[in-house]
Amino acid sequence: MSEPRVIGAYLAVLAAELPAPIAEELADGLADTYQSYLRQGLAPDQAAKSAVAEFGDPHVIAAAFARVNPARRGARRLLLTGPVVGGCWAAVLITGRAWAWPIPLPGRIGFGLVLLTVIGLLAAAALGTRYRLAARAGIAGCAGIAAIDAIAITGVMLASPSVTLVMMGAWRPARRGSGSACRPCVPS
């Protein structure tokens, strides 16, 4: 049985804002609601309007799903742990007198811009009320974090091998489980 246009329009709003499996689950629930009103004797158009009204504002539903988006939770965790990791890096860079390393100014500025962009993406994912946008921002932010780690570690290895040895020394005890405050700075 084909469903009235009002249901199709409602589902189109949900499909535009939410991943396919979630939209599919909601479509199933809305179809059950519609069938229930038909069984109560309502005409198809009235049953569709009642089902849509009972379901509630699709934008409110999409926003509620955005609040339970795993990307949002992941971005919040990264933002919360970011200062600790940043502190570790600051300790490494200060110890190695990073200001004296032969890194050209454009490289320093570029790294700073990438860092700010990643923080902005994670903040957008953590605070976003649009599921798809928050998910994309979260994925891009996580990829950016990985890229920043790779760039920073490569830069340290090239600019100051002695600091790399210190970092490796800090990393090894952490691998054995004896603990190290700087473990998050180095990928496992």
Added chain:
Amino acid sequence: MRAEELKGHLDAVLLAALEDGPRHGYAVIEALRHSTGGRLDLPTGTIYPALRRLEQAGLITGSWSVVGGRRRREYRLTAAGRRALSGRRADWREFAATVSAALEGRGCPNPA
């Protein structure tokens, strides 16, 4: 009863609706209507994000099946969900007894 009045208790109510066995979203709503005599007036769409949140918390688990040509997601309580429901029930009984005692001006049945 409106959704805002249920704030803070929706999770426990949903867990209770799944206590007797697995249900899909609409069946959860029907179960709540049945158990409350139709007094629970929730926008149906709000149930689904709440179920997803409970699933992420490990209190329920969801699985897909095909019914009447439509894909349907069913939820069931996990062991952690049963423990959480038991705890929420105990909390609610204590809360209700305390507030009832305060509103009706009689002594608390279980003083601290």
